[in-house]
Amino acid sequence: MLKVEGLHSGYGRIRALHGVDLEVRQGEIVALVGANGAGKTTLLMTICGNPRASAGKVWLAGEDITGLATHHIIRRGLAHCPEGRRIFPRMTVLENLQMGAATGDPAHFDQDLERVLELFPRLKERLHQRGGTLSGGEQQMLAIGRALMSRPKVLLLDEPSLGLAPLVVRQIFEIIAAINRDQGVTVFLVEQNAFHALKLAHRGHVMVNGRITLSGSGADLLANPEIRAHYLDGGAS
Amino acid sequence: MEYFLQQLINGLTLGAIYGLIALGYTMVYGILGMINFAHGTIYMLGAFISLIGYLAATTVGGAPVTLALLLALFATMAFTALWGWTIERVAYRPLRKAPRLAPLISAIGVSIILQNFAALAQGTRAKPLPPVIRGGFTLINSDDFPVSLSWMQIIVFVMTVTLMAGFTWMITRTSLGRAQRATEQDMKMAALLGIDVDRVVSATFVIGAALAGVAGLMVTLYYGVIDFYIGFLAGIKAFTAAVLGGIGSLPGAMLGGLLIGLIEAFWSAYFSIEYKDVATFGILVLVLVFRPTGLLGRPDVEKI
Numbered sequence: 001m002l003k004v005e006g007l008h009s010g011y012g013r014i015r016a017l018h019g020v021d022l023e024v025r026q027g028e029i030v031a032l033v034g035a036n037g038a039g040k041t042t043l044l045m046t047i048c049g050n051p052r053a054s055a056g057k058v059w060l061a062g063e064d065i066t067g068l069a070t071h072h073i074i075r076r077g078l079a080h081c082p083e084g085r086r087i088f089p090r091m092t093v094l095e096n097l098q099m100g101a102a103t104g105d106p107a108h109f110d111q112d113l114e115r116v117l118e119l120f121p122r123l124k125e126r127l128h129q130r131g132g133t134l135s136g137g138e139q140q141m142l143a144i145g146r147a148l149m150s151r152p153k154v155l156l157l158d159e160p161s162l163g164l165a166p167l168v169v170r171q172i173f174e175i176i177a178a179i180n181r182d183q184g185v186t187v188f189l190v191e192q193n194a195f196h197a198l199k200l201a202h203r204g205h206v207m208v209n210g211r212i213t214l215s216g217s218g219a220d221l222l223a224n225p226e227i228r229a230h231y232l233d234g235g236a237s
Numbered sequence: 238m239e240y241f242l243q244q245l246i247n248g249l250t251l252g253a254i255y256g257l258i259a260l261g262y263t264m265v266y267g268i269l270g271m272i273n274f275a276h277g278t279i280y281m282l283g284a285f286i287s288l289i290g291y292l293a294a295t296t297v298g299g300a301p302v303t304l305a306l307l308l309a310l311f312a313t314m315a316f317t318a319l320w321g322w323t324i325e326r327v328a329y330r331p332l333r334k335a336p337r338l339a340p341l342i343s344a345i346g347v348s349i350i351l352q353n354f355a356a357l358a359q360g361t362r363a364k365p366l367p368p369v370i371r372g373g374f375t376l377i378n379s380d381d382f383p384v385s386l387s388w389m390q391i392i393v394f395v396m397t398v399t400l401m402a403g404f405t406w407m408i409t410r411t412s413l414g415r416a417q418r419a420t421e422q423d424m425k426m427a428a429l430l431g432i433d434v435d436r437v438v439s440a441t442f443v444i445g446a447a448l449a450g451v452a453g454l455m456v457t458l459y460y461g462v463i464d465f466y467i468g469f470l471a472g473i474k475a476f477t478a479a480v481l482g483g484i485g486s487l488p489g490a491m492l493g494g495l496l497i498g499l500i501e502a503f504w505s506a507y508f509s510i511e512y513k514d515v516a517t518f519g520i521l522v523l524v525l526v527f528r529p530t531g532l533l534g535r536p537d538v539e540k541i
């Protein structure tokens with residue numbers, strides 16, 4: 001569904017990705033774990049065309065999307081729930097969700113809104129509240145809900161657990177599982193919280209300094225002693 | 238009292254016009270974080286296009302006054318919108334990623350070019366337009382100072398209020414308005430939701446320029462005389478209005494415009510008409526020193 005081949009990217013002179021290969025198949029949850037600064041966010045953003053890839057290819061549903069402008073890539077069925085959530089703080093919850101549906105068919109709007117509010121009942125109570133007044137967990141729910149409003153083929157999630165209380169983290173991961181299971185959305189999940197991410201994922205990859213160093217099923221990676229030592233001990237909640 | 242009322246009416250009329258121009262400054266600042274110094278020049282072009290359009294429609298086309306005014310209005314909005322679009326495309330977009338000073342210098346360059354273009358094409362002498370809309374009402378028939386409200390002032394009010402209401406509706410209710418607000422708050426995120434932010438930026442320039450064009454038309458009709466240099470002063474005053482209201486805030490621009498108009502009217506009436514511009518710039522300095530966020534502006538720290 002989403003395929004990345006030999007991807008290089010960076011910021012001006014700083015090279016952040018050095019040839020990344022990976023694939024996310026239809027219906028899967030694939031996790032990418034790695035330390036801070038490994039290049040995970042850069043990978044997701046490069047898939048979305050900002051920054052542009054300096055070499056390599058990205059395919060979405062068999063279509064080469066490398067080098068397309070960000071909004072064209074998104075319109076082909078990708079949704080990105082970025083690091084730091086980036087909800088629009090001075091727009092209401094409803095308006096944030098409307099922005100998520102900006103590229104969709106208006107005829108679907110009511111149905112999609114209902115679906116998202118069913119998933120996140122908290123948002124329903126706060127529909128006319130400004131996004132900036134929500135708690136961190138609610139903002140994350142809004143960010144995911146907003147991404148779902150476009151009926152994406154592939155959902156990219158960048159550290160959805162960042163800065164959230166353990167209870168909220170568990171809730172968010174349950175919802176991600178539900179989105180994948182019940183709505184058949186393909187998920188590519190980036191996390192520093194390796195324990196939760198690998199438990200949830202069908203398959204996982206480990207990124208170190210802009211390269212994939214380990215790949216395997218979620219369960220295998222969880223059991224891998226090297227991973228336990230680097231990413232899990234102490235980090236697990 | 239009568240004198241005061243009259244100045245109030247005059248000040249509000251002038252302020253409405255400043256408010257229309259100020260909207261363009263504040264919208265562009267909100268989205269791109271730059272002061273579009275060519276905006277006052279757009280207003281000046283609007284004044285010339287409306288004058289030419291009106292004269293062409295009446296003298297060459299033989300159109301009745303109302304029709305000629307409507308034609309002038311549409312021509313002005315269309316041309317200034319096109320100018321706004323072109324300026325952004327040619328002078329600002331290539332510099333979007335350049336240091337902040339670059340587009341500013343480019344803006345000043347554009348306004349110098351446009352000013353000279355107007356001076357060359359239309360001459361440097363002031364252009365008069367005989368009063369088109371005459372008459373009005375005498376509100377208070379006092380012996381020492383009758384208070385009057387002219388039709389022209391009513392038209393300025395009605396048009397400004399209508400445009401501002403339509404504009405507010407567009408920003409708060411339509412998908413373009415939503416996309417503009419989203420782009421203003423987080424341009425990168427807007428793109429990640431499939432918004433073509435370049436188009437949104439273009440639309441912002443087009444709308445702001447068309448509003449400034451209408452302001453130019455109203456000034457032509459209201460004062461009956463224009464020259465190639467009017468954009469500079471009006472531009473700075475409208476910019477002051479935008480800063481006073483809180484740069485980036487749309488209601489702030491409208492409010493700031495009205496306040497600047499009132500300040501100017503009262504200052505000229507009670508202190509000194511020669512130094513009326515000093516009052517405006519004094520306000521600009523005071524606001525920048527004591528309340529840089531303006532009256533309705535927000536401090537830039539927001540919980541995200």
Ligand SMILES: Nc1ncnc2c1ncn2[C@@H]1O[C@H](COP(=O)(O)OP(=O)(O)O)[C@@H](O)[C@H]1O
Nearest residue numbers: 011014016034035036037038039040041042043
């Ligand atoms: N906007 C940027 N400009 C310059 N360098 C950046 C920028 N964003 C990230 N980097 C650098 O790119 C590398 C990868 O960062 P990032 O993709 O954010 O890692 P991760 O998401 O895995 O924490 C880091 O060395 C980081 O310093």
Ligand SMILES: [Mg+2]
Nearest residue numbers: 040041042083
């Ligand atoms: Mg990151």
